Amino acid sequence: MLLIRFFGGKGGVGKTTLAAAYALRLAEQGLRTLVVSTDPAHSLGDVLATSLSGEPRELAPGLWAAEISGEEQAGKRIAEVLEDARHAVPREVLPAVQRHLSRAADSPGTVESALLDRLTELVEDVGPRWDRLVVDSAPTGHMVRLLSLPALLTPWIEGLTRQREKVRGADRLVAGLLGGEQERPDPLLDRLHARRARLERMRARLRDDALVHLVLVPEHLPLAETLRAADTLTDGGLTLGTVLVNRVLPAGETGVLARRQAQQEDVLARVAERFGETGVVRIPLLAGTLTGRAELADLAARLASV
Ligand SMILES: Nc1ncnc2c1ncn2[C@@H]1O[C@H](COP(=O)(O)OP(=O)(O)O)[C@@H](O)[C@H]1O
Ligand SMILES: [Mg+2]
Known part of the structure; x- marks a missing residue:
């Protein structure tokens, strides 16, 4: 049983909805489950019909949820680095360091690595604090x-x-040369060593304890994106879990929907060809609003084999 599950795919295919339903199912099985959104356009709170923040909040017995943000985490990290720098660099260069850091706080690289940091913190709690972690990811490119x-x-x-x-x-x-001063502590170096070790642990957990569930709707563009993502992820050492084909139209339609269905059949055949061994689950187009825990129950039951 792999403890960490990512739900990834194109925007709008149902990642958040399915991640929430899956987490609900795990919690109902008695597992302490955290579902966390990493998409800057958070909608996990909307799907669970509640408001969420960066700190996990218990919504039901065994179910916690959070929406984490790279910007928020970057702000915290910059403050820590600045504190270290105060002790480690000469006073006269501090203003320059400060200027540099405040510029760095908003740079894309800092924000994404800060998001990774926050996710790593949560992953490190899988075991001690959580039995399962479900990640509602940002659209494909960002997740990869x-x-x-x-x-x-x-x-x-x-x-x-x-x-x-x-x-x-x-x-x-x-x-x-000056006669042997005592070795001084170097918090910057200590922090670098700690970061290196944390990255290594995160890599190992992603490789050994995580599955990525690709979600798509049965159309050609989402299929193309899914195939590319599958290759990139497996090349990067990640393991794919059951592929979820969402919003599958019922049989026996006429007119436009019949033509849609023909496209759908073609996509489903290609999905089976590529992911037959990984496993594929089809989820029908449902009529409900799919927000709130009661509405997600039907969907949760359909994820039994995931
Ligand atoms: N099986 C389904 N049947 C009907 N509507 C669905 C289904 N799955 C998801 N939806 C709806 O599709 C929309 C997009 O879903 P969402 O989970 O926000 O996608 P993503 O997180 O991939 O952007 C939402 O309005 C959601 O309620
Ligand atoms: Mg989403």
Whole structure:
């Protein structure tokens, strides 16, 4: 049983709805389940008919939910780095460091790596605090990027660590020449080492404990995106879980819907061909509003084999 499940796919295919329904099902089985949205356009709260924040909130016995944000986390991290810098860099360069950090706070790279940080914190609590983690992801490209970040960031952190170690080596040499000052702590270097170790743990958990469920509607563009994502994710060392084909039209339609159905049959055949071994579940187009826990119950039951 893999403990962490990502729901990914094109915008509007039903990721949030299915992630919420799946989490509900796990909680009903008695598992302490956290469902978390990483999509900046959060709609998990809407689907669960409640308001959510970055801190997990218990909505029902065994069910917690949160909407996490890269911007919020980046703000917190910049404050911490600034605090470290106060002790580690000469007073006269602090204003420059401060300026640089406040600019960095809004840069896309900082925001996405901060989002990864927050997700990593939650992943590290799987086991001690949660039995299962369900992630309602941002649309495909963003999710793929987020999942590949641990691998992308590792060499970058290693480079920074080497630079910092060089500076420290020079400091130590000078201190030695001047008659051996005591070794001073280096919070920046400690933080770099800690980040490197955390990234490594996150990579291992994504590889060993996580499944990605690709969600699509039975149309050609979502299919094309799903096929590409499947390749990128598996090349990156992730494992695919059951593929969810959502909003499948019932048989026996006429007119426009009959033509839609022909397209649907073609897509379903291709999905079966590519993902037959991974497993595919079809979810019909449902009539309800699909918001609120009671409305999601039917959907949750359809995810029994996922
Ligand atoms: N099986 C379904 N039948 C009918 N409507 C659905 C189904 N699944 C999702 N929807 C609706 O489709 C819309 C998009 O779903 P959502 O979960 O927000 O997609 P995403 O998170 O992928 O953007 C919502 O209005 C949702 O209620
Ligand atoms: Mg969504």
